[in-house]
Amino acid sequence: MLKIENLSVHYGGIHALQGISLEVPAGKIVTLIGANGAGKSTTLNTIIGLVKSSSGSVIFEGKNILGQPTKNLVEQGLVLVPEGRRIFPNLTVQENLTLGAYARTDDEQVEKDRERVFTLFPRLKERIRQKAGTLSGGEQQMLAVGRALMSNPKVLMMDEPSLGLAPIIVGMIFDIIKEINSTGVTVLLVEQNAKAALEAADLAYVLETGRITLSGSGRELLADDRVRKAYLGEAE
Template structure:
């Protein structure tokens, strides 16, 4: 579905991504794990056109979308729930969700997507008229994911969805990731919580200092001694 080939990204003289090769197959959850500063968010920024690639390719099916303009992502059935949630604090839950459907003109599809989001996150329906800035951190994360789903994506990027959340809310978010996959959405999960990410994923990549150092079946990655020591806290 998505194939990244030899992707390089620079911030001035800093070589942030160094020849990244990564592939996502339709229907999978693929995790990208790594420590702070490894290049995870840079990779997402480059794939989504926020940061310009120095070289390499990003292919969606057979189409080259390298350095795509971010506003064109939804037309390609790609959506992102960004790190830090970035909801519109002065707008209501409903208004935030409606913004997520900006590329859809079919009212029936929009209503269907509202139903989908409120089924996944009943708490959002309870707070439908509430300003997003008054929601808890967990509720804002639900809203960010829900907003991303409003564009009917086939490929969803989740950037650090567990960041700063209470443990019980983290578990809820990961349960919803599994449910979204069951609905036919392919997911790239960028996540520092390596344990939960690997439990939730089909395959995984480990990113260190701008390089992919390991890839494979998520269970095999989770059982790798180096990964256990570095990311799972198991010596």
């Protein structure tokens, strides 16, 4: 469904992505793990058109989408939940969700999707008229995911969804990711919580200083000694 081929990105003299290739099959959860500065966020931001690539291609549903405006990609079903949530703090929960559907004209289905978001995140319904900036960190992350779902994504990309959240909320967020995926939405996940990410993933990649160094099923990488030592805090 989504395929990255030989993707390179430069920030001035820094070669942030060095010809990476990876595949995100339809209906799967794919995770990208790696240390800070490895290029994980750069990968997502390049796919969605926020960062310009030096070379390579991003194939979505058979077409090279590299260089297309972000708005066009969202309309095609490619959506990013950014790191740091980036909700609109001075707008209400309801208004944030409405903005998630800004490109849609199917009003009846939009209302159904709003109810679906409230089914996934009942807490958001309780706070529907509350300003988003007054929500807890976990609730803001729920809102960021809910807003993305309002655009009716085919591929949902998520950048560090568990960052700064309490362990009990992290577990809930990953349960929600699996539930979203079970409805047919493909997920590409960047996450520093390697254990949770690999446990959720059908397919996983390790990114180190701009290069893919390992790939396999989530289960295979969980059992890989190199991954266990570098990302799971386990000694040899």
